[in-house]
Structures are given as C-alpha cells and as structure tokens.
Amino acid sequence: MKTKTKVGTVEFSCPVLPASGCFGYGIELAQYYDMSALGGIVTKAVTMDERPGNGMPRIAETPSGLLNAIGLENPGVEFFLDVLLAQIKRFQLPIIVNLAGKKLKDYVSLAEKMLDPQIAALELNLSCPNVKTGCMSIGTNAREIKRLVSAVRKVTDKAIWVKLTPNVTDITEMAKAAESAGADAVSLINTLVGMTIDLEARKPVLKNNTGGLSGPAIMPVALRMVSECYRAIEIPIVGMGGIATAEDALAFLMAGASAIQVGSSTLVDPDLLFSLGDKMAQRASELGFGSLSEVCGSLEYWD
Numbered sequence: 001m002k003t004k005t006k007v008g009t010v011e012f013s014c015p016v017l018p019a020s021g022c023f024g025y026g027i028e029l030a031q032y033y034d035m036s037a038l039g040g041i042v043t044k045a046v047t048m049d050e051r052p053g054n055g056m057p058r059i060a061e062t063p064s065g066l067l068n069a070i071g072l073e074n075p076g077v078e079f080f081l082d083v084l085l086a087q088i089k090r091f092q093l094p095i096i097v098n099l100a101g102k103k104l105k106d107y108v109s110l111a112e113k114m115l116d117p118q119i120a121a122l123e124l125n126l127s128c129p130n131v132k133t134g135c136m137s138i139g140t141n142a143r144e145i146k147r148l149v150s151a152v153r154k155v156t157d158k159a160i161w162v163k164l165t166p167n168v169t170d171i172t173e174m175a176k177a178a179e180s181a182g183a184d185a186v187s188l189i190n191t192l193v194g195m196t197i198d199l200e201a202r203k204p205v206l207k208n209n210t211g212g213l214s215g216p217a218i219m220p221v222a223l224r225m226v227s228e229c230y231r232a233i234e235i236p237i238v239g240m241g242g243i244a245t246a247e248d249a250l251a252f253l254m255a256g257a258s259a260i261q262v263g264s265s266t267l268v269d270p271d272l273l274f275s276l277g278d279k280m281a282q283r284a285s286e287l288g289f290g291s292l293s294e295v296c297g298s299l300e301y302w303d
C-alpha cells in the first residue's frame with residue numbers, strides 16, 4: 001500500500017513523525033532503530049538561548065496520561081545549528097524544527113537562522129503551557145497568532161507549521177488566524193494544562209505546580225479539534241495527542257490529519273513509532289482503503 005503523504009509542499013514517505021520533545025533529536029534512538037521507518041524528524045523546541053528548563057520534579061504519571069513541565073530545556077540555537085543539525089541530517093529525512101520564544105522577535109530571529117535546505121518546515125510552538133512568557137500566551141490569542149505568523153512569513157520561505165494549544169475555547173479561531181497569516185499547516189494538539197497533588201506533602205507534585213497533560217487521556221479532545229479544524233480551514237493538519245496504536249493514528253487521518261505525530265507513547269514503547277507506518281498500512285488495507293492518503297478526511301458524520 002502507498003504510504004506517501006504531503007503536508008502542503010512537504011512530501012513524506014509515510015505520515016508518521018515523532019512529536020516534539022519526546023524524541024530529543026533522534027540521535028540516541030538512531031543507535032537502535034532504522035530511522036527510514038519515519039516520515040521525518042521533529043526536533044525538541046529550539047530557543048535563542050540555552051535553557052535549563054524548570055526545576056524537578058517536572059514529570060508525573062497520572063492514571064491515563066503524563067503530566068510534564070519540562071520548560072523547554074534545550075541547548076540553544078547556536079549549539080543546535082553548529083552541532084546537532086549535522087547529526088540529524090545524517091538520517092536523510094525531512095527535518096521539522098520546533099521553534100519557541102518569549103516574544104515575536106525571537107521567532108523571527110530563529111526563523112531567519114533556519115537556512116539549511118534539509119530543514120523542510122518550521123513548527124512554531126505557540127502552545128507550550130510550562131513557560132511564563134511567549135508560547136501559549138501568544139497561542140491563546142488569535143490576533144497575536146496572526147501578528148507573529150505574518151512576521152515569520154516575511155523572513156522565511158520554509159513551510160510554516162503553527163503548533164496550537166487545546167487550552168482555548170475555540171481552536172478553529174486560532175487555526176484560521178494562522179492560515180490567514182500565511183501558515184502552511186497547523187499542528188495540533190499540544191498538551192492540556194493540568195495538576196496532580198501529593199496529599200501528604202499538601203503540594204502539587206510538579207515544582208511548576210501545573211503541567212501539560214499528554215497521552216491516551218487527551219486523544220478524544222485532540223480528535224475533536226482535528227475534526228473541527230479540518231472543516232474550518234483549507235491548509236493541512238498534522239494531528240497528535242495520545243496516539244498509541246495504528247487504529248489511533250488512522251482515526252486522526254480519518255478526522256482530517258495529513259500526517260500524525262507520536263509523543264508520550266514513544267517514551268513508553270519506542271518500538272511503536274518505528275512500526276506504526278507498516279501497521280497503519282496493514283490496518284487501512286483491512287478497512288478497504290487503497291492508500292493512507294485515501295484515509296485522510298474520510299470520516300462520515302452523522303449529520
């Protein structure tokens with residue numbers, strides 16, 4: 001079965017991508033897995049300066065998901081470009097660089113630096129809930145999204161994917177803002193803000209007090225948002241949130257995603273990410289589809 005997919009102008013051999021932050025830069029996993037099983041690489045968020053991230057504990061397990069407050073730990077853009085990018089390029093896959101900043105000008109400066117031809121797209125992280133400025137505070141305001149994406153659009157020819165937060169009343173308003181400013185795709189969803197409590201300590205478990213919920217618990221929310229956006233915008237959608245099986249991934253395609261990303265499940269079972277493309281193809285064929293791209297948007301609504 002054909003597994004090729006396109007997100008705007010970017011072509012992928014299969015629709016399976018790692019979700020930012022759950023895969024590092026792929027360098028460690030490449031020692032154990034054949035990276036060609038993936039459609040591309042999505043990096044951990046890259047910021048202008050090196051960031052140590054939030055204090056510990058910054059990860060907590062909940063009954064059906066993971067709560068994290070990493071706080072965008074990363075070595076900064078210069079180290080990314082000077083050291084990491086060459087190693088990621090060895091996988092010979094399209095690279096999507098996840099960019100995060102405190103202000104509009106950080107995103108513009110970061111985008112200006114992403115010149116390498118193997119960088120296929122810039123995924124603007126307007127959705128991290130674990131930092132005090134930037135990211136989600138921009139991504140919850142349609143006017144700010146439009147302002148930021150328009151500014152980045154002016155300085156780059158790379159495809160722009162806008163990663164949206166589910167922590168809003170109407171995600172289609174945010175997706176439309178991104179589209180109207182020249183985004184090539186939207187990625188959704190990032191994590192849902194949550195809290196978990198240590199009764200004996202009478203304190204939140206996470207040092208940041210709150211964190212972002214990911215994993216199986218959030219999949220119904222993510223599917224609903226992909227389906228809403230698919231009907232509201234013309235640009236493609238990259239779907240994620242709780243994918244743990246081939247059926248989950250196909251549900252995202254059916255709801256309208258052109259490609260999918262797998263995050264938390266990779267931390268539980270890295271095998272999944274690398275076998276998912278084949279498993280999706282097999283399951284799609286059992287369901288009567290001739291190709292994976294045929295699954296995209298094939299959901300039939302009751303009314």
Ligand SMILES: Cc1cc2nc3c(=O)[nH]c(=O)nc-3n(C[C@H](O)[C@H](O)[C@H](O)COP(=O)(O)O)c2cc1C
Binds near residue numbers: 216
């Ligand atoms: C530990 C961890 C770190 C993350 N770091 C980032 C990040 O740097 N940039 C980003 O856009 N999303 C980040 N995310 C969000 C994921 O990319 C993804 O949107 C979210 O976890 C939902 O997918 P999942 O349920 O498959 O994990 C992170 C998630 C986790 C669990």
